[in-house]
Amino acid sequence: MSEQQTPSSPAADNPTKHRESSRSRLGLSGATVRNLGLVAALLLLCLVGFLTGGDRFASVQNLMIVLSLASVTGVIAIGMTFVITTGGIDLSVGSVLGLTTVWASTLATQTMADQYGWIVMVGCALLVGLAAGLINGVIIAYGNVVAFIATLSMLVAARGLAELIANRRTQIVNQSSFESTFQGDLLGVPKIVWIFAIVAVAGWFLLNRTTFGRRTVAVGGNAEAARLAGINVKRHLLYVYGLAGLTAGVAGVMLLARTGAGSSTNGLLLELDVIAAVVVGGTLLVGGRGTIVGTVIGVLIFATLTNVFIINNIDSSVQQIARGAIIVAAVLLQQRFARRSTS
Amino acid sequence: MVTEDPAAPLLQMQGIVKHFPGAKALDGVDLDVLPGEVHCLLGQNGAGKSTLIKVLAGAHQPTAGTILMDGQEIQISHPVAALEHGVATMYQELDVVDGLTVAENIYLGHELASAGFTQRRTVASRTRELMARLGHPEIPPHREVGELSAAGKQIVSMARALSRDARVIVMDEPSAVLDSGEVDNLFRVVDELTSQGVAIVYISHRLEEIRRIGDRITVLKDGVTVGRNLDVADTPTDELIKLMTGKNVEYAFPERPGVPQDAPVRLEVTDLSLSGVFSDVSLSIRAGEIVGLAGLVGSGRSEILETIYGARRATHGRVQLDGKSLRRGSVGAAVAADIGLAPEERKSQGLLLDEPVYRNVTLSSFARIARGGWLDERAEKAAATEQAAALDLRPAGVDRAIRTLSGGNQQKAMLARWLVHGCEVLLLDEPTRGVDVGARSEIYDLVRRLADAGTAVLVVSSEIPEVLGLADRVLVISDGQVVHSGPAESIDEHQVLDMVMEGSAA
Known part of the structure; x- marks a missing residue:
């Protein structure tokens, strides 16, 4: 996986001659080394899981559990990678996800879906997510409100709207075409894991192979330079936040499929897990560098961690402490990298 | 005391x-x-x-x-x-x-x-x-x-x-x-x-x-x-x-071949104003001509360039390229019309320092390099390499981070960006700031070669000898006003300084 990411920028991550020469002997770029470090951390976690959980950890069934767990967070993390690469943040993704699950599972939506098929529910979730993201984008790009505040407001407002619509009740999904399309396995792998895989691959191409991705990096690396190069920075930010909202909608569909229920409490505090995974993955919070591969591994690390703790019946409070420690350690390492590359 | x-x-x-x-x-x-x-x-x-x-x-x-x-x-x-x-x-x-x-x-x-x-x-x-x-x-x-x-x-x-x-x-x-x-x-x-x-x-x-x-x-x-x-x-x-x-470091300025009288006017700026900064600036540049703006820091010269480019929205006046008016305050429109800017603060306004040279060079040319939003990195590198060779960029590789290049070579990369894009008008703000004395002559030669190929060039510099040596025609700016306009050969540094210093007295 890490091999795939290198062709995009063999020299980009080798700012100093010294590092370049020492690495080129091994044929590795900075991005590869960072991703290898993440893979090593993931393998270490798996080793711990195997030693403590034995076959309960190392089984295909458990692997699928971990992947399912990672999928919902993972899809949003792909969108968040773009947002953070521009130097922004989106705190609203968790509550937007909650809103999309509620809106897509109301009695009215499900009744319409009975008539026209699952596309109604999916379309509803995607549109609601996209709309929330575009509203964020307009406020941030054209209203010049800092992303933190704009998306914090959306976090509160979307949760409120979800409560209003659901009337604080859990809405059970019993729409047959939706269930048959999104629940269960395909080729032995849960369908929501397939969705995550598709979104991740699409996200990788979008970031590394398209003008959209290049603009995202440019806006995050130096917004003024991007503007003076002729890039419409405001419009691009609008698109990026729209994309983040859209991924929240996709994740909403996946959560509906996994839990079979729409609720205004869905996705509570999910934004924290998402941001943690993206940052641990190596995307710079200040913008200008983003990595989809890193984000995917970051998501897997946290999902595996949770799984190892559950298998060993360890208190979830302890797990929170471990998560905090991992985030701090990852950011400290990142800063060391950033310092070395600018010196 | x-x-x-x-x-x-x-x-x-x-x-x-x-x-x-x-x-x-x-x-x-x-x-x-x-x-x-x-x-x-x-x-x-x-x-x-x-x-x-x-x-x-x-x-x-x-x-x-x-x-x-x-x-x-x-x-x-x-x-x-x-x-x-x-x-x-x-x-x-x-x-x-x-x-x-x-x-x-x-x-x-x-x-x-x-x-x-x-x-x-x-x-x-x-x-x-x-x-x-x-x-x-x-x-x-x-x-x-x-x-x-x-x-x-x-x-x-x-x-x-x-x-x-x-x-x-x-x-x-x-x-x-x-x-x-x-x-x-x-x-x-x-x-x-x-x-x-x-x-x-x-x-x-x-x-x-x-x-x-x-x-x-x-x-x-x-x-x-x-x-x-x-x-x-x-x-x-x-x-x-x-x-x-005093006696200045002598730079070797390229020869002026002279602009033919019938060369078409590329850029025409009429009564351009930005309230509080400059007012009623008019100038025209023919194809193949280099026009210099001389003035002190704060006289409004950089702002004039940025306003022509659309990075600032003019409060009044218009900018025409080959007779067609440009939309006010739109960098996108200027770039689409083949106007390029090499900004004053190269590092903070021009470059993505951690990105490789070729990505900095192709940043404005996605319309040429990409098909339907998909980037062709091989085409990108080929285009960047071609210009790097033409401009004698050193080191020649386009894969290294642009941060590692010297000031002169970073400036060449900025020029390469507009060469890849194709430009009819080139706006240069302090083109030799942070460029070694040795590399300056190279930049001057490049600018002259671009002009000879038909580009209209507008140069701003704090260094008056640079403006006088490089440009065909000079406009002297003081307190946001054009106070003099004429051939570069008919005015000397002393006269320019006289105009900008006495003219700007509070």
Whole structure:
């Protein structure tokens, strides 16, 4: 996986001659080394899981559990990678996800879906997510409100709207075409894991192979330079936040499929897990560098961690402490990298 | 406070040398400041004034030379040491904190406190004393500094210097942010301070101001003191300008082939105005012509370029390319019409420093390089490599981060960006800033070659010889107005300086 990411920028991550020469002997770029470090951390976690959980950890069934767990967070993390690469943040993704699950599972939506098929529910979730993201984008790009505040407001407002619509009740999904399309396995792998895989691959191409991705990096690396190069920075930010909202909608569909229920409490505090995974993955919070591969591994690390703790019946409070420690350690390492590359 | 012997210098700098990697900023500067005098520091951009005041402020350490205060050698190893020795500096960008009150700003960093609690009443009464001493008792200590005008902020900055018992106050172009009424006020305060024995080192481009309040002048050129302790009253303007310009480093400028009279007009700017910055600027550039804008920092020349480019929205006037009007305030429209800008601050406005060269070069050309939003990295690298070879970019590889390139080669990469895009009009803002002397001629040659190929070029530079040597035609800008327009060969540096300095007097 890490091999795939290198062709995009063999020299980009080798700012100093010294590092370049020492690495080129091994044929590795900075991005590869960072991703290898993440893979090593993931393998270490798996080793711990195997030693403590034995076959309960190392089984295909458990692997699928971990992947399912990672999928919902993972899809949003792909969108968040773009947002953070521009130097922004989106705190609203968790509550937007909650809103999309509620809106897509109301009695009215499900009744319409009975008539026209699952596309109604999916379309509803995607549109609601996209709309929330575009509203964020307009406020941030054209209203010049800092992303933190704009998306914090959306976090509160979307949760409120979800409560209003659901009337604080859990809405059970019993729409047959939706269930048959999104629940269960395909080729032995849960369908929501397939969705995550598709979104991740699409996200990788979008970031590394398209003008959209290049603009995202440019806006995050130096917004003024991007503007003076002729890039419409405001419009691009609008698109990026729209994309983040859209991924929240996709994740909403996946959560509906996994839990079979729409609720205004869905996705509570999910934004924290998402941001943690993206940052641990190596995307710079200040913008200008983003990595989809890193984000995917970051998501897997946290999902595996949770799984190892559950298998060993360890208190979830302890797990929170471990998560905090991992985030701090990852950011400290990142800063060391950033310092070395600018010196 | 006035010393017994008025001839004994308060502050002396002797043989100050400051090397930066790859460049010498100061190469033997002497400065003697007497107590109670206004000592003016004069010099062109790049003469070493800012470096010198940074040495005085403790921000830079001199490579060689000595600094004496009252005849005793002192070391100014850090900014606080400067204050302890009685040297305070007022920078052009005022270093006051808008969110704090006047009193809090003045005592910032040396708060009066007992057991951790600030002594608000003492601070307030001392602040009132300082304000009265500066002739501004109407500014209350508890006023938030953000509510004050630029002039008010300057007073606060001076009060801070006095609160530290400063005996020498360095003022870096203090009048640049003031209107003429406020300048009068500033001069009253300066008089007040000097009558109390405080010495002022006053930096300004404006000769008229220097004549009004200055006592003696030191002239810097290329990091060397070329005029020492000149008496303001006895030194004619001619003499000062000759000292400042002197014999310049000779750059080899390319030949001017001459622009044919029938060459089509590429860029036509009519009555372009940006309120508060410049007004009614009209100019036209023919295909193959290089036009230079000469003027001081703050005269509006960079803003003119940025407004033509659409990075600022003109309040009035229009820009036409080949007879077609451009949409106001739209960089996208300018780029689409094949206008390119190499901005003044290459690193903060032009480049993605951590990205490889080729991505910086193709940043404006996605329409050419990409198909349906998909980038073809091979085509990108090929296009960048082609231009890198044409411009003799060194090192030649386009994969390395652009941060690792020298200033001259970064500038070449900026030019390559517009060559890949294709450009009919090239706007160059300080094209040789941060470029080694050796690499400058290369840039000049490149610009001329572009013009010969039919590009219309507009160049802004602080270095007047550069404008005069490179351009076919020169426009002199002063205070946002075009004060002269004519062939570059029929005007010399002296005349240009005369126009921009006398013309910009407040």
